[in-house]
Amino acid sequence: MYKSLNFDFKNVRAVVTGGTSGIGNATARALLNAGASVLVTGTSATAQAYGEVIDGFEYRQLDLGDSASIQAFVESVGAVDVLVNNAGRIMPDASFGQAVQVNLNAVYEISAGLWPRLKQSTAPGGAAIVNIASMMSYFGSPHLPGYGAAKAGVVQLTKTLAAGWAKDGIRVNAVAAGSVATAMTAEYANDPHWQQVVSGKTPLGRWARPEEIAAPILFLCSDASSFVTGHTLVVDGGYSIID
Numbered sequence: 591m592y593k594s595l596n597f598d599f600k601n602v603r604a605v606v607t608g609g610t611s612g613i614g615n616a617t618a619r620a621l622l623n624a625g626a627s628v629l630v631t632g633t634s635a636t637a638q639a640y641g642e643v644i645d646g647f648e649y650r651q652l653d654l655g656d657s658a659s660i661q662a663f664v665e666s667v668g669a670v671d672v673l674v675n676n677a678g679r680i681m682p683d684a685s686f687g688q689a690v691q692v693n694l695n696a697v698y699e700i701s702a703g704l705w706p707r708l709k710q711s712t713a714p715g716g717a718a719i720v721n722i723a724s725m726m727s728y729f730g731s732p733h734l735p736g737y738g739a740a741k742a743g744v745v746q747l748t749k750t751l752a753a754g755w756a757k758d759g760i761r762v763n764a765v766a767a768g769s770v771a772t773a774m775t776a777e778y779a780n781d782p783h784w785q786q787v788v789s790g791k792t793p794l795g796r797w798a799r800p801e802e803i804a805a806p807i808l809f810l811c812s813d814a815s816s817f818v819t820g821h822t823l824v825v826d827g828g829y830s831i832i833d
Contacts, residue, residue: 608677664703689736715813768826
């Protein structure tokens with residue numbers, strides 16, 4: 591993990607959904623190391639379930655599939671300057687509607703619920719939302735239609751919220767992550783066949799590490815990107831440039 595990303599988030603209050611593992615945890619750690627106070631969410635009732643993984647963070651339980659849980663969560667959050675909508679799940683056995691609820695609807699519900707607090711931010715560069723998209727935002731997903739459709743929706747939602755909320759001083763961007771080795775993707779990342787399929791099509795020749803996605807997220811959260819909104823930054827090792 592990067593020891594310093596050279597960003598200053600002192601006095602910044604950040605919320606990272608799904609901040610207990612993978613990209614979310616790497617992002618939360620990077621924000622914390624840069625001086626932010628960070629609230630993370632997870633599915634377990636207590637923070638103790640994650641042990642030292644979330645030491646230093648405030649914690650809330652959140653079920654993305656339950657709008658009542660989302661409402662309770664947003665009502666429990668105080669001031670916020672940065673929101674990273676990272677939480678989501680690959681759900682091969684879920685219905686189309688369930689996959690869309692968890693990976694798209696929840697992103698809107700959380701963002702809209704925290705909008706009143708975000709527009710009160712006095713952070714340099716204004717408040718920032720970063721949504722996590724995917725290569726499945728752009729390519730067909732025959733085995734995961736709900737997930738693919740939801741991630742495509744995240745890109746469009748990012749543009750829509752950016753256009754609507756710019757007047758409130760809120761920038762909204764997204765990161766479309768390529769294949770990243772995390773607990774969620776372990777079934778594929780640890781499979782020699784899929785590992786080679788992805789690495790063979792990726793110019794950089796490997797899967798990403800979570801911290802390699804966290805760094806671009808921090809850029810989009812920071813005042814270094816104060817004139818960037820409505821953009822989806824592809825971070826895929828070149829995967830999408832190869833036919």
